[in-house]
Amino acid sequence: MKVIETVAQWQSIRTTIADSVSIGLVATMGCLHKGHEALIEQARQENSIIVVSIFVNPAQFNDPKDFKNYPETKADDLALAQRLGVDYVFMPAVSEIYPQGECLLIEVDHPLATIFEGELRPGHYAGVLTVVMKLFQIIRPTHAYFGEKDYQQCRLIQAMVKGFFLSIEIAMCPTIREISGLPFSSRNSRLTLDQKILAEAASQMIRSVNQANCEEVKYQLVQQGIQVDYLQLFEGRIFSAIKIGSIRLIDNFVDTDQCVYS
Amino acid sequence: MKVIETVAQWQSIRTTIADSVSIGLVATMGCLHKGHEALIEQARQENSIIVVSIFVNPAQFNDPKDFKNYPETKADDLALAQRLGVDYVFMPAVSEIYPQGECLLIEVDHPLATIFEGELRPGHYAGVLTVVMKLFQIIRPTHAYFGEKDYQQCRLIQAMVKGFFLSIEIAMCPTIREISGLPFSSRNSRLTLDQKILAEAASQMIRSVNQANCEEVKYQLVQQGIQVDYLQLFEGRIFSAIKIGSIRLIDNFVDTDQCVYS
Numbered sequence A, B: 001m002k003v004i005e006t007v008a009q010w011q012s013i014r015t016t017i018a019d020s021v022s023i024g025l026v027a028t029m030g031c032l033h034k035g036h037e038a039l040i041e042q043a044r045q046e047n048s049i050i051v052v053s054i055f056v057n058p059a060q061f062n063d064p065k066d067f068k069n070y071p072e073t074k075a076d077d078l079a080l081a082q083r084l085g086v087d088y089v090f091m092p093a094v095s096e097i098y099p100q101g102e103c104l105l106i107e108v109d110h111p112l113a114t115i116f117e118g119e120l121r122p123g124h125y126a127g128v129l130t131v132v133m134k135l136f137q138i139i140r141p142t143h144a145y146f147g148e149k150d151y152q153q154c155r156l157i158q159a160m161v162k163g164f165f166l167s168i169e170i171a172m173c174p175t176i177r178e179i180s181g182l183p184f185s186s187r188n189s190r191l192t193l194d195q196k197i198l199a200e201a202a203s204q205m206i207r208s209v210n211q212a213n214c215e216e217v218k219y220q221l222v223q224q225g226i227q228v229d230y231l232q233l234f235e236g237r238i239f240s241a242i243k244i245g246s247i248r249l250i251d252n253f254v255d256t257d258q259c260v261y262s
Helices: A007-014 A032-047 A064-069 A072-084 A124-137 A148-163 A186-190 A192-206 A216-221 B007-014 B035-045 B064-069 B074-083 B124-139 B148-162 B186-189 B193-207 B214-223
Strands: A002-004 A023-028 A049-053 A088-090 A106-108 A141-148 A170-171 A228-232 A237-244 A247-251 B002-004 B023-028 B050-053 B088-090 B102-106 B143-149 B169-173 B227-232 B237-244 B249-254
Touching: A002 A007, A007 A088, A007 A124, A032 A049, A032 A072, A032 A141, A032 A170, A032 A216, A049 A072, A049 A124, A049 A216, A072 A088, A088 A124, A088 A141, A106 A124, A106 A148, A106 B148, A124 A148, A141 A148, A148 A170, A148 A216, A148 A247, A186 A247, A192 A216, A192 A247, A192 B124, A216 A228, A228 B143, A228 B169, B002 B007, B007 B074, B007 B088, B023 B035, B035 B050, B035 B074, B035 B143, B035 B169, B050 B074, B074 B088, B088 B124, B102 B148, B124 B148, B148 B249, B169 B249, B186 B237, B186 B249, B193 B214, B193 B237, B193 B249, B214 B227
Parallel strands: A002 A088, A023 A049, A023 A141, A049 A088, A141 A170, B002 B088, B023 B050, B023 B143, B050 B088, B143 B169
Antiparallel strands: A106 B102, A228 A237, A237 A247, B227 B237, B237 B249
């Protein structure tokens, strides 16, 4: 496994890879967990070369505190990537990805861009799409893997790929959950033990939601001291964002019977 | 020469062209004139394959009337392209380029994005950058040629190429002028004979501008019934936009001694 820190370094490797070779990209912000692991494993099965990018993208954090506190576990991440058979870890500095500062932005006008996370985190999806476009153009993968946990993000990336005619297959891979049903997330590591227990209980309540009991469940969550940013059915899918202490946790699912546990 | 009308048709040709082959793109809105001719000739000298795109991009017209009245000279354009040794003319319908409607937009935060044309044509450069990005991703050229007449556009495209790490060399080719000094423009064909004479006189006055006489020349233009949107020195370059009747004409130059006449 090779760790690449500059765009130029990757580009000179990329020119040695024939166009016919499949390259799977798993774009992450590090702090890898079982959700990422599943993405990498699927990429491994479907491609000759696997690239994992680790880049905490300042442009997608509407809250600078959230950016500053974003967990970093570099040594563990590299060890996991190595164990999973990743070929290249692309780990650039911010100045590599934003050589001119943050002067470009991809905006998307899409039903999923302005609700839920799009509404509550202004600029978030523009920041995501911009960095994903940069990574796509740098890495030039044939396949890219994103988790269904960030469903809105996946759908917007798919719209971007279609709208800009990128020759990249986007796979939306199932959310991976702990036995409690709580989806794996880098932010879980910031929960205290008490908060973790509360998050698990909240997750179970959320996953019992249907159109009829949605308001009732929301009430029960608030009763437990949990801030509910939204808990809502949209296009046959339940979307939730809650805040436990200062930790914000999102989830979404269509049918709890089909959840993937690890 | 082959005329291509769909993205899919070009994509299937593109896969047969090796990565090592240079492809020069001249992106136009049709109504080809000597300015385009110079771009195509330079592209011809520097590439194995030449693609000229002809696409009147609705997204870059802030004024729907301007879009509706944009001149179209398809038969002449194809004849010229053929004569100049163009290999492919890419001439898609609007629905090919905007399959999801106009839902994506590339915004650029750049000193040249918010002055002159950027200020007076809100949304214009976002529309330009978006369609150029689409064309770049579809055509996948190694080189692309733009005219210095649209200096702000060139610089913003260069910023986009750098910011998104596109492997495309952008050439900014000198403005081509009539003997009068008036730059060739598709919009010139909409001038009446009287308007044309006035435009030529205005161009000569504009090209006499320096920092000292700028306001004086502006006054003289207005005296002749010409609307002056701006006439201003910026970064050592004179930028102008005037309106003769309903026809808006732009120009820019550093040094009139180095102008290219045809």
